[in-house]
Amino acid sequence: MALSFTRIDLHTHSRVSDGTQSPTELIDEAAATGLDCLGLTDHDNTDGWDEAACAAEQAGIGLVRGMELSTITRSGSMHMLAYLFDPTNRALTELTAEIRDSREHRAERIVARLAKDFPVTWADVLAQSGEAKAIGRPHIADALVERGIVADRTQAFDRMLHPRAGYYEPYFAPDPVEAITMIREAGGVPVVAHPATVGRGAGPDDDLMHRMADAGLGGLEVWHRLNPPEFRAHLMQVARTYDLIVTGSSDYHGAGKPNRLGENLTPPDQLERIVEQATGVPVLLPQRRATQPSKSS
Ligand code: AMP
Ligand code: FE
Ligand code: FE
Numbered sequence: 001m002a003l004s005f006t007r008i009d010l011h012t013h014s015r016v017s018d019g020t021q022s023p024t025e026l027i028d029e030a031a032a033t034g035l036d037c038l039g040l041t042d043h044d045n046t047d048g049w050d051e052a053a054c055a056a057e058q059a060g061i062g063l064v065r066g067m068e069l070s071t072i073t074r075s076g077s078m079h080m081l082a083y084l085f086d087p088t089n090r091a092l093t094e095l096t097a098e099i100r101d102s103r104e105h106r107a108e109r110i111v112a113r114l115a116k117d118f119p120v121t122w123a124d125v126l127a128q129s130g131e132a133k134a135i136g137r138p139h140i141a142d143a144l145v146e147r148g149i150v151a152d153r154t155q156a157f158d159r160m161l162h163p164r165a166g167y168y169e170p171y172f173a174p175d176p177v178e179a180i181t182m183i184r185e186a187g188g189v190p191v192v193a194h195p196a197t198v199g200r201g202a203g204p205d206d207d208l209m210h211r212m213a214d215a216g217l218g219g220l221e222v223w224h225r226l227n228p229p230e231f232r233a234h235l236m237q238v239a240r241t242y243d244l245i246v247t248g249s250s251d252y253h254g255a256g257k258p259n260r261l262g263e264n265l266t267p268p269d270q271l272e273r274i275v276e277q278a279t280g281v282p283v284l285l286p287q288r289r290a291t292q293p294s295k296s297s
């Protein structure tokens, strides 16, 4: 299938997880920035999909419905983008519910630790997370900002929220191989998000890469600000070895991070590969207004 998109950003967040905009605001900004296709990939939930679909239709841009699924390896966390899967798939909805539940309890434990040193409460965090379905450290950061303890999310992560700051708590997440299998069973296409954050900068090791490819890994997010240039060349080599899709994206979180919408893009032929492999839900195409019958008054 030939899609007509040219400016495609496949990894963004709304307030449904840790972005700072509603799905509609995000889509409207994407259209205003000149993107013609956006991937909505909130952490561990799909609650933004319906609103985003309406907004994308209104704005006249394409929408790739996705999610950024938390997984965990022996060397730390790994984020797995999942595209165009069936959002009603039982195994996947049960898994994400378990992750979100664990996220919430873990956030409460982090706040209990922080509260020993700083004037911050769980109620502060809930006031910040608002409608978010998946609670994360960014909401704790927002509470610290609101209290005037830090200037912004970045400072909160640097000072209190990184894993070695003394307040960190882990949360439940599946093994990446298990996650890949479940995403494929739900008709989705799994893509490793910002692989440079895996294995303390080294990326997935050869053994893990091999096992993920065997389980049905679809692609690697190569063009992402967290992947250094020389590491991107390595990722391209790995992608060739396993015939993987390569994507690029902003990982935009609204005002929550310096990442700018559309700062990295996915080549159109790579999106076509994702769409060809997916059987869960279709990519939403913009309605061609010119072909609609014109209204007579
Ligand atoms: P959590 O999901 O609770 O483990 O928190 C990780 C989330 O925090 C990721 O989705 C990132 O988007 C966000 N994050 C990580 N580092 C920073 C930072 N320095 N500034 C703002 N957000 C960050
Ligand atoms: Fe995030
Ligand atoms: Fe991520």
Ligand code: ZN
Pocket (backbone or CB within 6 Å): 011, 013, 068, 193, 251
């Ligand atoms: Zn992300």
